[in-house]
Amino acid sequence: MRKINPADKRQRVLRSARNLFVKNGFHNVSIPAIVRASGVSTGAIYSYFPTKEALARHIHEQAMGEFHRNFMLRLAGRTNSEEKLRAFAETVFETTESDPDLMEYLLFMRHGEFMQDTAPICFSEPFRRVQEIVKDGIANGEIAAADFFIAGIAYTGAILRAAELRLQCVLKTPLNEIADRLIAHAWASIRG
Amino acid sequence: MRKINPADKRQRVLRSARNLFVKNGFHNVSIPAIVRASGVSTGAIYSYFPTKEALARHIHEQAMGEFHRNFMLRLAGRTNSEEKLRAFAETVFETTESDPDLMEYLLFMRHGEFMQDTAPICFSEPFRRVQEIVKDGIANGEIAAADFFIAGIAYTGAILRAAELRLQCVLKTPLNEIADRLIAHAWASIRG
DNA sequence: GTCTATACTGCGATAGAC
DNA sequence: GTCTATCGCAGTATAGAC
Numbered sequence A, B: 001m002r003k004i005n006p007a008d009k010r011q012r013v014l015r016s017a018r019n020l021f022v023k024n025g026f027h028n029v030s031i032p033a034i035v036r037a038s039g040v041s042t043g044a045i046y047s048y049f050p051t052k053e054a055l056a057r058h059i060h061e062q063a064m065g066e067f068h069r070n071f072m073l074r075l076a077g078r079t080n081s082e083e084k085l086r087a088f089a090e091t092v093f094e095t096t097e098s099d100p101d102l103m104e105y106l107l108f109m110r111h112g113e114f115m116q117d118t119a120p121i122c123f124s125e126p127f128r129r130v131q132e133i134v135k136d137g138i139a140n141g142e143i144a145a146a147d148f149f150i151a152g153i154a155y156t157g158a159i160l161r162a163a164e165l166r167l168q169c170v171l172k173t174p175l176n177e178i179a180d181r182l183i184a185h186a187w188a189s190i191r192g
Numbered sequence C: 001g002t003c004t005a006t007a008c009t010g011c012g013a014t015a016g017a018c
Numbered sequence D: 001g002t003c004t005a006t007c008g009c010a011g012t013a014t015a016g017a018c
Helices: A006-024 A031-038 A042-048 A052-075 A081-098 A100-108 A125-139 A148-167 A175-188 B006-024 B031-038 B042-048 B052-075 B081-098 B100-108 B125-139 B148-167 B175-188
Strands: none
Touching (some): A006 A042, A031 A042, A052 A081, A052 A100, A081 A100, A081 A148, A100 A148, A125 A148, A148 A175, A148 B148, B052 B125, B081 B148, B081 B175
16 A cells, blocks of 8 residues: 555545445445555554444544534624525535535434434534524514424425435536525525 | 244235334344344245345335325325325325334435445435426416426425424424424425 | 454354254 | 254454564
8 A cells, every 4th residue: 555644544544434434334334445445454443443333433523513613604694594594505505515425424324323322413503503593583573484493394304305316416407506596495485 | 933924924024124224224134133023034034035135125115116106195186286295295294104114214214225226216206206296387387486306306305304303203293283384384485 | 553364253145954 | 934053254353563
C-alpha cells in the first residue's frame, strides 16, 4: 500500500467505512472490506477504534453533527417561519448534492443495527428545531394548522422525499434547480 | 417443538422471517434465528426455499403484491384526483395500523442487500399509478403544478413521512384519527 | 504504531437417519 | 418430508514480528 500521511489515515477509514455501511449495511461490511477500500491495515484500524461497532458509532455522531452545524449556519439571520423552514430545505438539498454520501447516511442508514437504545433520528436536534419553528409560526399566524407536529410532518416529508428520490437516482434533475418549486409545494401545505 | 399444521409452516416461516429481516436487517438474521422464531426446523425451511436469499425475495414479492392489491381495492370507484390520492393515503394509513410489520417492511427494508438489480420501490406499480393520477389532475385543472413528478413527491412525501414516524413510535396517535388533517396538508401542497 | 498471520466463533447449507 | 448433526467458510478480533 502506498505511503499515506498518518494523520489522514483515521479520516480515510471513517470515510471509506461510511460509504460501505450506507451502501451495503453494517453487517454486510467486513473489516477486510474496509481495509481494501481505505488502504489502511486491520491492525491500524483496531488501533483507532476498539471494535467495528465503535467505529460505526463514531461515524454516526460525526454525520449527525455535520448536518446540524450546516443547518445552524443557514438558519442564522432568517427572521420569519417561511425563511427558517426554507433554511432547512436548502440544507437538505445542498447536502444531497454536495455530499450525497452524508445525506444518504442520514436518510437510509439503519443505525439501530449497531446501537440498540438510540432515539430515532427525527428526535435529533435539527428536527426538534424544525418543530419549534412550526410551533412559533402557528402562534403568530404565519402557518395555518391545528397541530404543529402534524404540520411539521407535512413540510419535512415533502422536502426529505425529494432528497430520497434524488439519491436513488429516480430524480435526474439536481435539487438546486427545482428547489424553489419543491419548497413552494412544502410551504403551500401549511401556509396561513 | 409443538405440532403445527404442515400447511401453515411455510407461512409461519415467511411471517417470522419478515419480522426479523425488517427489525435486524437481512444479514443480521441467521437461519437458526428464523428456526427459533418460527418453530420450523432448518431442514424444513430449506425444503421450502433453496437459499436464504430466495426466502427474502419471496417475502419481498409477497409484501409488494399485498400493498398493491389493497391500493387497487380502495381506488375502485374514486372519480376525481383528490379522491384517488386520498385512496393512496388511506391505504398507507390503514396498512400502517392494521399490519405495521408489512408497512415497516415496505418503508424501511433495504432490499438491495439481497437483490442486486432491483428497481427502487418508488418505480413499483402503486407509485407509478400515483404519478399518473397527478398527471391527469394537472391536465384537467384539479391540481396546480408545473411538474407532475415534483407534485407527486410533495403529496406522497407528506403521507409517507407520517407513516414512518408512526412506525417509529414518534407519533403516538393512530393515523386514522389524524388522517383527515394529514391528507388536508398533503392536498393543500398541490391543489389548484 | 503498524503490519501479517492466525485463533476462535458462528454462519449458510448439506447429509443421512427416520 | 422433516429432523439433527455437521462441514466448510468467512467474520471479528488478537498476537507477535518489525
